[in-house]
Amino acid sequence: MISASTAGAAGTLRVQVWRKLRSLGALYLQQSVCLLPARDDVVRQVRRLVDRIRHQGGTVRVLRMRCADPAEERSLVEEFNDARDAEYAEVLERIPALRQELADERARGRATYAEVEESEADLERFRSWLAKIAARDYFAAPAGEAALAAVDEGAADLAAFEQAALHAEGCDIQAEPETQRLRAVYEP
Numbered sequence: 001m002i003s004a005s006t007a008g009a010a011g012t013l014r015v016q017v018w019r020k021l022r023s024l025g026a027l028y029l030q031q032s033v034c035l036l037p038a039r040d041d042v043v044r045q046v047r048r049l050v051d052r053i054r055h056q057g058g059t060v061r062v063l064r065m066r067c068a069d070p071a072e073e074r075s076l077v078e079e080f081n082d083a084r085d086a087e088y089a090e091v092l093e094r095i096p097a098l099r100q101e102l103a104d105e106r107a108r109g110r111a112t113y114a115e116v117e118e119s120e121a122d123l124e125r126f127r128s129w130l131a132k133i134a135a136r137d138y139f140a141a142p143a144g145e146a147a148l149a150a151v152d153e154g155a156a157d158l159a160a161f162e163q164a165a166l167h168a169e170g171c172d173i174q175a176e177p178e179t180q181r182l183r184a185v186y187e188p
Contacts, residue, residue: 001029001033001034001035001062001063001064001065002021002026002033002034002035002036002046002060002061002062003032003033003060003061003063004017004021004032004053004058004059004060004061005032005058005059005060006053006056006057006058007058007059008057008058009053009056009057009058010056010057013052013053013056013057013058016052017049017052017053017058020045020049021034021036021049023132023136024036024042024045024046024136025080025083025084025135025136025137025138027076027079027080027083035065035076037138038064039138046062050062077139080138080139080141081139081140081141081142082141084133084136084137084139084141084143084144085141085142085143087133088133088141088143088144088146088147089143091126091129091130091133091147091150091151092143092146092147092150094126095126095147095150095151095153095154096150098119098122098123098126098154098157099153099154099157101119102119102157102158102161103157105161106161106164109168111161111164111165111167111168112165112168112169113165113169115161115165116158116161116162116165119158119161120158123151123154123155123158126151126154127151130147130148130151133147
């Protein structure tokens with residue numbers, strides 16, 4: 001449990017603390033009080049944040065806690081998972097637009113290298129976004145696999161689109177889908 005106050009410190013510290021805790025997937029119990037699992041990588045990052053808060057004039061307490069009631073612990077895990085599922089839902093909501101754009105461009109006969117590059121950049125943003133969510137998905141939220149599968153499908157569509165672009169430009173090079181690379185980033 002982390003309780004942080006930036007009162008009396010530089011105004012930018014409050015934003016830095018909030019952003020860091022959000023990036024770690026903190027579950028807020030109330031304003032300025034949140035929970036994170038005591039995993040080694042999380043503990044290290046929290047220690048660095050604590051040092052920054054104290055060095056810049058804020059106050060912070062980090063307390064290790066255990067749930068006395070197993071039902072309460074399950075409830076907290078569910079809340080963590082709900083937060084991650086909401087993030088995965090955004091990926092699932094937005095990836096169809098990339099896939100549709102690829103289908104539309106192919107139907108228009110615009111399977112070109114420039115379109116491949118643009119779509120690769122879009123797919124890389126999805127991969128990066130998914131990797132960030134996965135890094136704070138401490139309890140394997142249910143929607144994670146669906147989001148991964150959707151991005152994998154987008155990568156497969158892009159590989160097919162790239163093949164069409166190569167064919168349109170008269171190249172006989174076989175493009176390789178990169179879904180395995182994404183799985184390596186997502187899976188612990």
